[in-house]
Amino acid sequence: MSGGFGAPSPDAAVYVISVAAELTGLHPQTLRAYERMGLIQPGRTGGGGRRYSHRDLERLREIADLTRAGIGIEGVRRIMELELQVDALRARNEELLAELEAVRHGLAARAAVNQPANKLPVLHRGPGQSVVVWRRPR
Known part of the structure; x- marks a missing residue:
């Protein structure tokens, strides 16, 4: 996060997988699959939990739009x-x-x-x- 109480930067990994899935309309398993395929690289906590940034969410939405279009x-x-x-x-x-x-x-x-x-x-x-x-x- 940048200084103060402002919004986090677009690259700050702040969303847990369940929140990222809900915000993108994708299933958590789909997010994991996209990570295995190398399409997305979420941040990790010290314990290994995935954390997604706003930029990651935009990328996930773009992937979903392209696959919905038949690509x-x-x-x-x-x-x-x-x-x-x-x-x-x-x-x-x-x-x-x-x-x-x-x-x-x-x-x-x-x-x-x-x-x-x-x-x-x-x-x-x-x-x-x-x-x-x-x-x-x-």
């Missing part, structure tokens, strides 16, 4: 893997856009004070993944 467990697993990849790619894209913006800002500042541009060669990928080095004329 098999292996399809669900693949969809969830792809969603994680998409999320990672989106985050990386945001990082690269921020980096590009910083470089553009730096180039604009350099041009404003009339400093020489970067003399490093420009790299281009050619066919077959070979690297072609082009040098800017001086």
